[in-house]
Amino acid sequence: MTETVTRTLESDGATLAYDVRAADAGVAGGVRPTPLFLIGSPMDASGFGTLASHFTDRTVLTYDPRGAGRSIRTDGASENLPQEHAEDLRRVIEAAGTGPVDVFASSGGAVNALALIARHPDLVRTLVAHEPPAAQVLPDREAVLEVCADIHATYLRAGTGPAMAKFIAAASRKGPFPADWQDEPAPEPAAFGLPTEDDGTRGDPLLGQNMRGCTSYRPEFEALRAAETRIVVAVGKESEGQFPARAAVGVAEQLGTELTLFPGDHGGFLGGEYGQHGEPEAFAQALRGVLEQA
Structure with missing residues (x-):
């Protein structure tokens, strides 16, 4: 994989660090796939090393959410909201200069990506929202x-x-x-x-x-259903019954879409990051299959 280039940018109340892994040279047919943005929250870019390694044919973006990893809050605030993260994501995509991206977003990152699309759907071609812990869609x-x-x-x-x-x-x-x-x-x-x-x-x-801002956010379903962005809600096969998986079911129902099953559990894409081992190769294959359906 091409060497990772790390950059910073200023957002409202935070200095954000993000990474660009350029696609390998020599793509067949000369047409490069849509860049892929891997998003977590509160997990930072360090959790996506294994997954990114399976997409060397694409330019891959990662970043550290405000207040996590290398991205420093400058406003003194102690809590974050998905709306703030959404604007940070917009700034990263625009600063990277790649044009519209595909997004794989996991956990709180999926909540933040839904907030991004409700405001800026033109920036995302396909979103795979993996187990967003959006409690507002649950009966409990x-x-x-x-x-x-x-x-x-x-x-x-x-x-x-x-x-x-x-x-x-x-x-x-x-x-x-x-x-x-x-x-x-x-x-x-x-x-x-x-x-x-x-x-x-x-x-x-x-x-x-x-903890509070992410879980209490209710996705703007009317705006999401009206967006041209293709939204795929995903859940791990081993996560059934757990809070984020149950929330994913509720989000898919609100969007009127089918739920997509992925290998593993909430961290199914991890390949040893944080000492956790999911099923990264099978997970990457499933993700590639979903993205190539667009």
Whole structure:
């Protein structure tokens, strides 16, 4: 793969870092495929190394969302909203100068990509939205949003270990959250190998900055249905019943589209990043197949 070039740009309240991997030379027929933008949140570009390696025939863009990795917030704010991320995405696409892109967006990145398309559909040809945790489409949305708010409050009060233990338990839970979820005992950080001591930091992109804004965002379905962008909502075969997968089902229903199954679970594209191993080769093949249907 051509060497990755890293650039920065100024957005409202943040300095963003993004990467451009140019396509390999010698594309058959001289016609290059549409550039591919890989988006996560709060996961930054470092999570897409394996997946990007399967698309050397395309120019691949990655970036670090504001407040994560190399992208620094300059406005002093402690939380992010999908609308802010959407404008950051617009700026990255425009600054890259590649023209309209295809997008694979996972988790909170899928929520942010839906917000982008509602505002700037001309920038995206095809969006594959992989397990967007959009709680507002769920029948148990009030309980889910309370759980997310409690994780955030626990982080502010007690730090990473107790909050991350609650997050892991919530993310892996199968089925709806009951109204009396607060009566359940809180998971112990040590059970997940998490720290039990509070280190005093409060800048975590997941627990602090994006937990509430991402999950409480309701996609603008009227604008999305009217957009020329092809939107494919995807879910991992091993994610059935979990919150992001259930939300993906709800988003697809609201859009009036079929749900597309991908290999693995929520991190099915990972190839050792963060110590997690999904099914990256099969995942990349599935993604390529969806993109080539356009």
